[in-house]
Each structure stands twice: as C-alpha cells, then as structure tokens.
Amino acid sequence: MTIREAAAALGAEVLQNDFEDTKLSGAYTSDLLSDVMAHAKDGGALITIQAHKNTVAVATLVNIAVIVICNSRPAPEDMLEAAKDEGIAVIRTKENQFTVSGKLYALLKQEE
Numbered sequence: 001m002t003i004r005e006a007a008a009a010l011g012a013e014v015l016q017n018d019f020e021d022t023k024l025s026g027a028y029t030s031d032l033l034s035d036v037m038a039h040a041k042d043g044g045a046l047i048t049i050q051a052h053k054n055t056v057a058v059a060t061l062v063n064i065a066v067i068v069i070c071n072s073r074p075a076p077e078d079m080l081e082a083a084k085d086e087g088i089a090v091i092r093t094k095e096n097q098f099t100v101s102g103k104l105y106a107l108l109k110q111e112e
Contacts, residue, residue, distance in 0.1 A: 016090035056082040
C-alpha cells in the first residue's frame with residue numbers, strides 16, 4: 001500500500017504533498033519522540049499527535065515515509081516546510097491514534 005492509498009483509505013487530509021509515493025513497510029504509534037527514534041522502522045508511517053518541527057527531525061533520523069497526525073491537530077507551517085524539505089508526507093485525520101493504528105494495521109496485513 002502506498003502513502004496516497006493509505007491516506008485515501010484512512011480518509012485523511014494530505015497536508016504536505018511533495019513526496020515520493022512509496023509503499024509503506026509498516027507503522028509505529030507513539031507520542032514520545034525518543035521512543036520513535038528507538039523503535040520505528042525504516043519506510044513506515046508514524047502515527048502521532050506530535051505536530052511540530054521536531055517530529056519531522058525524528059522522522060528523518062529513522063527514515064519515516066509519512067507522519068499521520070491524529071485528532072485533527074493543526075500542523076504549523078514550519079513543520080510542513082521541514083517535511084517538504086525532507087520529502088516526508090504529512091497527513092491528518094480526525095481519528096485518534098488507537099483507531100488509526102488498527103485501521104492501518106488491517107490495511108497493511110491485507111497486502112501480505
């Protein structure tokens with residue numbers, strides 16, 4: 001499943017549209033950025049409510065393909081600019097992390 005396919009399936013809004021539409025290798029859910037650095041996998045999605053520039057920096061370190069912002073949190077312009085510079089997609093959904101994690105898990109499992 002590609003980033004754009006996942007965004008469509010989740011009913012998410014694409015906030016940062018300048019990225020390569022790669023296949024997702026998995027996902028990681030956390031709001032603690034040090035936890036993301038320690039455990040997120042290369043090429044996956046980061047599901048979080050952390051909508052700020054530091055989230056992009058951490059995503060870059062672990063090669064996250066897309067940041068999924070939950071609970072309709074606003075994304076500041078400096079975050080979106082940083083994501084654009086790094087080629088990281090940013091999408092937003094009104095749903096919470098638990099719901100998004102379950103949905104994305106099921107979608108990715110269908111692909112196996």
